[in-house]
Amino acid sequence: MDFIIAKYNYWIYIILMMIGFYAMIAKNNLIKKIIGMNIFQTAIILFFVSIAYKKGDATLPILTYADAHGAHAIRAAQYMNPLPHVLMLTAIVVSIATLGVALAIAIMMYKKYHTLEEDEILKAIK
Amino acid sequence: MILEQAPILIVVIPLMSAIVTPLLGWWKRDLCYPWVILSLLFSTLCSVIVLNTVMHDGVIHYYLGGWLPPWGIEYVVDHLNAMMLVLVSGSSLLVAVYSRKSLETELPDRIVYFYTLFLLQVTGFLGIVITGDLFNLFVFLEIAALSGYALIATGEDGAPLASFRYLILGTVGACFYLLGVGYLYMITGSLNMADLAEILPGLYDSKVVLVAFSFFMVGIALKMALFPLHMWLPDAYTKAPSVASALIAPLMTKIAVYVMIRIMFTVFRPYFSIELLPVTKIMLYAGIMAIFVGAVMALAQKDFKRMLCYVVIAEVGYMVGGVGIANAVAIKGAILHIMNDVVMTLGLFAVAGILTYKMKNHEIVAFKHIFKKMPFTMAAFLVVALSVIGVPPTCGFFSKWYLIQGSVMAGNWTFVVALLFSSLVNIVLFFRIIETGYYDFDPAGSEHTHEENIVVNEAPLSMLIPTFVVAVAIILIGLYNQSILINIIQFAVPKL
Amino acid sequence: MKTVGLIVSMIVGAFLIYGTMDMPDWGDPNSPASLHVSPRYIMNTETETATPNIVTAVLADYRGYDTLGETVVIFTAGMACVLLLRRRNKFKKNRG
Amino acid sequence: MIISSDDIIIKTIARIFVPFIQLFALYVIMHGHYSPGGGFQGGVILGASLVLLLITHGYEEMRRRVPEGAVILLGSLGLLIYSGIGLTCLLLGGNYLDYSQLSVILHVDPAHARAMGILGIELGVAFAVMAAVCSIFFDISTGGILPEDEK
Amino acid sequence: MIITFDIIILLFVVMCAVAAITVKDLLSAVMILGAYSFFMCLMWTQLGAVDVAFTEASVGAGIGTILFIAAVMKTTRRTRD
């Protein structure tokens, strides 16, 4: 029980990742695949954000006025870990960029074959 | 100053010229081609400078933004890096020179944006190779991947679907890589490769490290199309425009192999990847399977480019198997084979591009009388083919020699058999083309074509010169392989 | 395909859960991730970059090159869409 | 295919809100130092405001305000600002993207020079992201061909 | 109190994810994905990642959904799975 409570964020992220991964592999519709891709990437972001979390008196990674002006020494445990947040900002951008390209390719295919189902497109190519 | 700043200039010059290219194309479209060549020339120059510096002074560290490594991003250039940089920038320069005529027939209305993405692709490759930071590698991996998807999707009928499948699997690969980064970060708190290499040995028995390592491996195997995960490659590279396949096919898989070597031997110690885990065994068998499957599938193809794709899969098997044997000689052979394979695959796809340009088709059946029509192209092709088969003066022989030597030393005869089998199949493959193209073998042939009717119809010079440069490079690398080994690769081989 | 997908995602999930066992507890302020590199960002941001928002400082300065890469990624996506889809008549003058 | 809306309510509300959305986007960009936000988020909001204008007032209106060529130009310009700042640092004698070198030009201490450098690159990021978002939306919503070009 | 809030949001997230890949109408699936992004963004605010949450709110729930809708409107809503 302790094992689950202490890490439930990680468990949920694994479930989400599995959902996304399954959709990417098993779904036949291109848009559904893209949706799965989005879920997959978001799950990874959730994982990183969970790494950054600190229990206790930690707050947002923005220095308060007193700290910023050197009123007292800053302790690292006082703020969340900023590095995973930074990495995830980049990852979100990457995911939206991938989404754009994927949708563009899907639309290209729809213009040519008038369907979004993968097997029908395969049939049309042959 | 150029000397100090050369590592960053290698990446930033193609990057900035990629940004300027759409503006330039807006103004005057014809300027794009010289502009691309110019920027890649500079980039190549810088990478040669870097290689020279590395050979004389050892490893270069470059701190981006002036921040010291574990906090900022660092560029590390050692011998392996520097060799890859020269290879990548040099071969992309050749492809850029080669690209003009082919693009004008295949994508006449989209040249400007094609060149933009071309430069971005090269930027991505260079960024992957040069960086010393795991997350930075991911970012550049995505740049390379996204521009690759777009370039491939512009190809012939069916290219969008191939590209979409590549996108899905490539994203899975990149996400697995990112997960690996996350697991490593969670357990160590660092992203810098050198820093990780310091911290990790104390944590080798942790399950988190094991999971991270496996996700790295699977993600990169997806990117390099290692045997069970190779489904996306043949379609994507066959249907891409010839310039795109000439750029991506030689470089993407080899860069993935480079990343794999980097992670196995720089981020993790050889002790972990070779002795603690059965990774190398799995890799060895995957490599052997890749060689067999690639060879057999290549035999079954009627399409020239598709056949080359399966050859590429088999060649990936060479390198992965070489690393999988995990002794110094075999890894030396694998690294030398990365170099050779870039050049050879570039030559093969360049020839395929020329044939597509002239014949508007890449079925093998269409290549009749091709030796008469294009003597120079086919001369270059012969050299490349001999190298792929592994005939002594060419470079392909030597890397195979080291691979075989290494596997004999390790007592692994299966790999030897696989290598020999693959060479044999390659002979058959290329002989088939020579047969179609040279001998006027026409089973139905009541109507004997008169040889006078066949006019020499050679490819344009801008395509021919890069192909010849590749052919010459193959022979030169073959002749000077000892000095390359002593001066560069010997330092790149990890200390086992 | 469906069963393959199910099996593969199950294997991946099981493997990840296996990895979860050795993870530091969620939200532990003394986990390795919060002890090695990040404290320096938190402590020195103000003196080194005069920026109270640590995320911005790390994003744009300490790891500014990543952000350059990120911007290039989205630029690449824009260019890719233009390359793949746009067939507009550019030289037709806009009305109005 | 998204065509311009005929609904007067949506049109009017969009018309009134767009300037405020744009100002908020600029606020987010400029105040990335002190509060959540920064170039990327601001750029996305800026792009979203233009997209809102597009889906309410139609392509013609949108193209009148921001021609498609200008969008690509803005994207390039944004990235040029970013990499140009990096290159300036390099020319001033530091490493690439080492903003503390900017203190020579700006006449402030290195820490504040870094803050100014961050502001500069966030502007660049915002331009690039805005342009990319607009351009992707243009292309995806039209499928690359405008209705009047089809004729 | 906070933990229950977390768990409720996480449950919503999982439900939205499952719904998004099972619904047989693409437009609905896309809208549910937008809701998924929004719940995710709430979750991240809860975890203290305000910057990430802000970005996700503007990107995932905003531009991403808009792009999806544009694509679905441009193509088709029907799907077999």
Added chain:
Amino acid sequence: MEVTLFIHAADDAFRILEKAKERAVGLLDTATKLTSETRWMEEKKVHAILKGAQETKSGFQNFVATFLMLFGFWALLSGKFDAFHLFLGVVCSLIIAYLSYDLLFANVRVGDVRIIVQRFIGYIPWLIREIVMSNFHVAYLALSPKMPIDPKVITFRTKLESDISWVTLANSITLTPGTITMDIEGREFMVHALDGKVADDLDTGEMEDRVAHIFMEADHIYIQDVLDVSRVFAKLKRGM
């Protein structure tokens, strides 16, 4: 006793008022007849004023007003009043004002903004009262066991002039429980009402009048009427 007296007095008063009203109506009729030409001219002028708000108004005036409004918004958001941030605010507001000066005040005269805002604030309490009242009504409808709802769609033609007042009216209608604006086509409002009472409330046109009052649309006509009447009186006096 007093009551009857009072009722009588009231009766008388009403009678007198009635007569006065008849007189006034008669007078107005005559006046209208007399000054039909003038009237037509005046109407044209009113129209010109309203149109001028949309077209002939100077772009620069708009620009300045947009700039000021945006800068106020910036100050509200930012909360930092050192020189650097104020400078940034000025620059940003200038850029946005330049980009979208024709959006914010497309149909409203700049000089009227102060009055409009004042009246709008005055309008809000009335709207809230209205919302609360119809809330009770809808609650009654929903909770009573018979569910005496009688949904219907009513269409009416509005006299409002500008798009912003249409939108305000439509949104006010939608905000009030029991009624929803479904569509505006030209000047036809299509409203879905839950039962007869709310529909009747809508038909009285009070809300519309109030909205017209906010955006100073009735004002012009009203003023013109007064002017007309005074002129007519003057003429009549001279004639008598």
